[in-house]
Amino acid sequence: MNLFQIAAVEIGQHFYWSLGDFQIHGQVLLNSWFVIGVILIIGISTTRNLQTIPGSGQNFIEYFLEFVRDIASTQVGEESKQWVPFIGTLFLFIFVSNWTGALIPWKIIELPNGELGAPTNDINTTAGLALLVSLAYFYAGLTKKGLGYFTKYVEPTPVLLPINILEDFTKPLSLSFRLFGNILADELVVAVLISLVPLVVPIPLIFLGLFTSAIQALIFATLAGAYIGEALEGH
Incomplete structure (x- = not known):
């Protein structure tokens, strides 16, 4: 098997849209738009009439902001x-994406090819989010220190230059594969158990999946903040 055959290996079936010479994962875009729509509806409905004494919806938004x-x-x-807006957007998108995959029975919606699921169970989505984090911490460092930001690669000694460069490549890789692997594995386990045993049996695992999905969103947002803070501090 050559490298081109290895690159063509996929997990599951995918529904593609053709855009010129490019192929786009249609199910990922559909689910991402759905998640964005849910976030917009919740955000608009809870903030359109802000009160001095907040109601339940406003309380929720204020708690989330804090x-x-x-x-x-x-x-x-x-x-x-x-x-705060960048980290909050990352957390909210990942959190809602993970929970839609755990709570909504996407498999009942039939597509010409592939199947719907959480946007974060596709490596393209998680890799895109990880690259956004990489751009963010490079932007933070360059904005504060200019080109002097790159001196961190030769500190405390130039011998560490390859290791420091490699570190910047491993950060997005670890972010993307951690999120993708956990969400995909959770959905696969629940799907297999539902197909093998009655629906009542996997319910505890579904609740466990909701908990781990929230934890994965928190970990991703926390690491994004840590990388940005590291770029601003320079160590």
């Missing part, structure tokens, strides 16, 4: 305020 601010301030530090 939660993200805590993550940003803990990981990024003094300059965390400007990074």
Whole structure:
């Protein structure tokens, strides 16, 4: 098997859209748009009529904002305020994506090829999110220190240059594969158990999947903040 055959290996079946000479994963886009729509509906419905004494919806949004601010301030530090929207968006998109995969029976919707599921169970989505994090921490470092940011690669000694460069390549890889692997494995386990045993038996595993899905969103957002904070601090 040559390299081109290895590159063509896929997990499961996929529904593609053709855009010129490119093929796009249609089911990933459909699910991503659905997740974005859910987030927009919740955000607009809970903030369109803000009150001095907040109701339940406004309370939820304010709690979420404080939660993200805590993550940003803990990981990024003094300059965390400007990074709250970025970290909050990452957390919210991943959280809602993971939960839609665990709660919604996507398999009942038939596609010409492939099947629907959480956007985060596709490596393309998680790799894209990880690359956004990489761009963010490079932007943070270059904005604060200019080209002097790259001196970190030869500190404390130029001998560490290859290792420091390799570290920047492993960060997005670890982020993307950790999220992708956990969400895909969770959905596969639940799907297999439902096909083998009555529906009541996998219910505890579904609740466990919801918990681990939330933890994965928290880990991704926390690591994103930590990488940005590291770029700003320079060590």
